[in-house]
Amino acid sequence: MTATTIEAPRSPSRPVKRRGVNWEKWGWIYMRASGIVLIVLIFGHLFFNLMLGDGISAIDFGFVGGKLADPFWQWWDVAMLWLALIHGGNGMRTLINDYATLPMTRGVLKSAVLAAVVVLIVLGTLVVFTFDPCPPGQPADLLPALCAAR
Amino acid sequence: MPQQTAGTLTAAKKSTTSPRPAGTLYRGREGMWSWVLHRITGVAIFFFLLVHILDTALIRVSPEAYNVVIGTYQTPLMGLGEVALVGAIVFHAYNGIRIILIDFWAGGVKYQKLMFYIVIALWVITMLGFTPRHLINVFSH
Numbered sequence: 411m412t413a414t415t416i417e418a419p420r421s422p423s424r425p426v427k428r429r430g431v432n433w434e435k436w437g438w439i440y441m442r443a444s445g446i447v448l449i450v451l452i453f454g455h456l457f458f459n460l461m462l463g464d465g466i467s468a469i470d471f472g473f474v475g476g477k478l479a480d481p482f483w484q485w486w487d488v489a490m491l492w493l494a495l496i497h498g499g500n501g502m503r504t505l506i507n508d509y510a511t512l513p514m515t516r517g518v519l520k521s522a523v524l525a526a527v528v529v530l531i532v533l534g535t536l537v538v539f540t541f542d543p544c545p546p547g548q549p550a551d552l553l554p555a556l557c558a559a560r
Numbered sequence: 561m562p563q564q565t566a567g568t569l570t571a572a573k574k575s576t577t578s579p580r581p582a583g584t585l586y587r588g589r590e591g592m593w594s595w596v597l598h599r600i601t602g603v604a605i606f607f608f609l610l611v612h613i614l615d616t617a618l619i620r621v622s623p624e625a626y627n628v629v630i631g632t633y634q635t636p637l638m639g640l641g642e643v644a645l646v647g648a649i650v651f652h653a654y655n656g657i658r659i660i661l662i663d664f665w666a667g668g669v670k671y672q673k674l675m676f677y678i679v680i681a682l683w684v685i686t687m688l689g690f691t692p693r694h695l696i697n698v699f700s701h
Contacts, residue, residue: 442663445656452649461690465697466642467634471623474630478619491613498606505599530613541620552623 437500444493451490475543476554484538491534499527590676598655601648608645639698643691650686654679 460466477483502523510516544557586592615633618626632638658675662668668675 442656442660445653445660449653449656453653456646456649456690460642460646460694460697464701465694466639467697467701469630469633471619471626474616474619474626475623494609495613498602498609501602502606505603526610530610533617534613537617537620545623548623552627 441497441500444497448490448493448497451486451493454486455490471552472554475541476556478538478541479543479554479556488535488538491538492531495527495531495534499523590673594655594658594676594679597651598659601652604648605645605652634698634701636698639695642698643687643694646690646694647683647687650690651679651683654682654686 459469478487503520506516506519506523510519543554545553550558615626615629618629633642655676658672658679661675662672
């Protein structure tokens, strides 16, 4: 049997910071904590939208508008939006750090991911809390059933 | 004991005429493939998420605009794509639990290979439940 020597891991490109908040540690914890919550939120989202009733073929403005007229689903979707985008953005940051070798490329790619995450979190949160499930002047057959009572 | 650990690393190696590098405990085995799949499914889900937030944001524009775009999700081709998407999400979810168990459960490292096969088995069971139901919804409407 030949002896195997295991090389020392790469030495860090800059000295290890000993003071202040350890952001990498909190990122690591966030991926696991948000992951557990996202399993519940996303499996619930998929089951409600794709498995119940007629699934994907029943999804239209009436379906989504009726759902998002309910604060329960508003908060469900906003929690999913924030947790998933930050989880996904942090995951993309990990991949960029692994595969983009030039500091310039890494900076550009990570800035693009950050911009996409921030813009979509703001957009999604505004849409969920400001949209009207019964917009005036729209044909009644396109609207959620709850609009007929108004 | 460190020397014994080093010894087990070479146990998987054997002399061969194959030009491919010999396997190790990690390379080419369950640990590596679960890591590769976790990254690929993660990137795929991330890009779908970007699109999915934009299409859902159309509820703020008008019912017609939303219905036109969501209608493209109901075509047969996209229906098959949704099976792939749900498959990616379910693998990423179950393998994520496996990663958490490797990190926090005392037996996690010892049983990581077994847990990979449990992930695959649970994935198959979940997809057997989802796929027929979803494809009926896609192709019967």
